[in-house]
Amino acid sequence: MKKDNLQKQDPEIAGFIKEELQRRKDGLEMIPSENHTSLAVLEALGSILTDKYSEGYPGKRYYAGNDIIDKVENLAIERVKQAFLVPHANVQPLSGSPANTAVYLAVCELGEVIMGQNLADGGHLTHGAKGTFSSKFYKSVPYYVEQDGSIDFKKVMKIAKENKPKLIWVGASAYPKLFPFKEMAEIADEVGAYLVADIAHVAGLVIAGAHPNPAPYVHIITTTTHKTLRGPRGAIVMVTQKGLDKDPDLAKKIDKAVFPAGVQAGPHNHQTAAIAVALKEAMTPEFKEYGHQVVKNAKVLAEALTEKGVKIVSGGTENHLMLLDLTAYGKGHGVFLEEALERAGITANKNTVPQDPSSPFYPSGVRLGTPAITTRGMKEKDMKKIAEWIVRALQEVKDYRLLEDKKERVLQIKQFKKDILNNQVLKDIQKEIKEFCRKFPLPY
Numbered sequence: 001m002k003k004d005n006l007q008k009q010d011p012e013i014a015g016f017i018k019e020e021l022q023r024r025k026d027g028l029e030m031i032p033s034e035n036h037t038s039l040a041v042l043e044a045l046g047s048i049l050t051d052k053y054s055e056g057y058p059g060k061r062y063y064a065g066n067d068i069i070d071k072v073e074n075l076a077i078e079r080v081k082q083a084f085l086v087p088h089a090n091v092q093p094l095s096g097s098p099a100n101t102a103v104y105l106a107v108c109e110l111g112e113v114i115m116g117q118n119l120a121d122g123g124h125l126t127h128g129a130k131g132t133f134s135s136k137f138y139k140s141v142p143y144y145v146e147q148d149g150s151i152d153f154k155k156v157m158k159i160a161k162e163n164k165p166k167l168i169w170v171g172a173s174a175y176p177k178l179f180p181f182k183e184m185a186e187i188a189d190e191v192g193a194y195l196v197a198d199i200a201h202v203a204g205l206v207i208a209g210a211h212p213n214p215a216p217y218v219h220i221i222t223t224t225t226h227k228t229l230r231g232p233r234g235a236i237v238m239v240t241q242k243g244l245d246k247d248p249d250l251a252k253k254i255d256k257a258v259f260p261a262g263v264q265a266g267p268h269n270h271q272t273a274a275i276a277v278a279l280k281e282a283m284t285p286e287f288k289e290y291g292h293q294v295v296k297n298a299k300v301l302a303e304a305l306t307e308k309g310v311k312i313v314s315g316g317t318e319n320h321l322m323l324l325d326l327t328a329y330g331k332g333h334g335v336f337l338e339e340a341l342e343r344a345g346i347t348a349n350k351n352t353v354p355q356d357p358s359s360p361f362y363p364s365g366v367r368l369g370t371p372a373i374t375t376r377g378m379k380e381k382d383m384k385k386i387a388e389w390i391v392r393a394l395q396e397v398k399d400y401r402l403l404e405d406k407k408e409r410v411l412q413i414k415q416f417k418k419d420i421l422n423n424q425v426l427k428d429i430q431k432e433i434k435e436f437c438r439k440f441p442l443p444y
């Protein structure tokens, strides 16, 4: 197949892709849920497999012509089982949220009680957050993270005993500690609930051995494939031996909830192939080293920031991400630092901190992660440099205070974004980062 077709046929889109590539080359991607995939993953993702319809599962399709697609999907499934040590895997969910939706459909009746980590304390939207299907269709009773970033398991046990949930989530989107699979299993087992680990953020670390595997403790595991796992966008639902012991039909229920009764029809076969490729990569010794380096880098970055006076939730990190607690600079300060960092060439995201005095729209923290910059080959000494740039950027915005009045606040942020464009220090940092990034090529 010839290349450059896109450039000839649709130069506008081709141009945007080039622009995005340049943006990535020149800056540091530090959103913890992002990564840079390999060329092999991208090739599978951009392959002809996208054309095929294959509703159903290997050997049981609703369309003809799927013998080869069956081989792709079976290989992906086998690799999941090998990588996570589970007896059953469904690799079809189109993304993380549909995967989590399938779990509800498989094990809960409408209106039953579910428990998940509170959204503002780092939990995910699909774990029972207000305003989402997961709290409209089920009775959501959240558990909370203490101000010091820890979970008080006695409190969680009390909530569980009082509310008798059918399903409990362990795992989150912004939690800088190891996920407490064992502690949450004690609670779920005590009240007879299904325990589901959502390891979207740490799946790659689990395969690399840089984070514990939840398989011995939980009944179901869900994950996205595009974060630390470094694959295409996509997701997997796994059933563990503990899950099959609790309910021998659990695997069938999960499969049925994904298709045909639940969240989707035809699987994305190009995506399944790319997931298989990512899993093969993730089981190599190089990836093992990568996973450990991600955590080492995060720890060094957190320490360097702490030394320079930046407050980090829970005092550091045990995984790939950290939360800068900016409450000392007033409520909602994450808005200012996120923007300043972007101007300086660091892409991170504003985020709530546990018991945030502000709201998720104007949170008081910033979430930073090391998966993508580690893929580019950055190491501990580079983290110290990055910490310096972050602190310099923070100096530039530390005196801004978010206004209380909502209308005035919108205008204030608009003006702030304009002002910050002319900030010479941020421009200087951006130049330095651009120069620095040349030493760390992207995989594509």
Ligand SMILES: Cc1ncc(COP(=O)(O)O)c(C=O)c1O
Pocket: 033, 095, 096, 097, 098, 100, 124, 126, 171, 172, 173, 198, 199, 200, 201, 224, 234
């Ligand atoms: C813990 C967790 N679960 C699920 C998801 C949802 O994934 P997706 O964005 O693919 O729907 C995310 C996404 O950030 C996540 O952090």
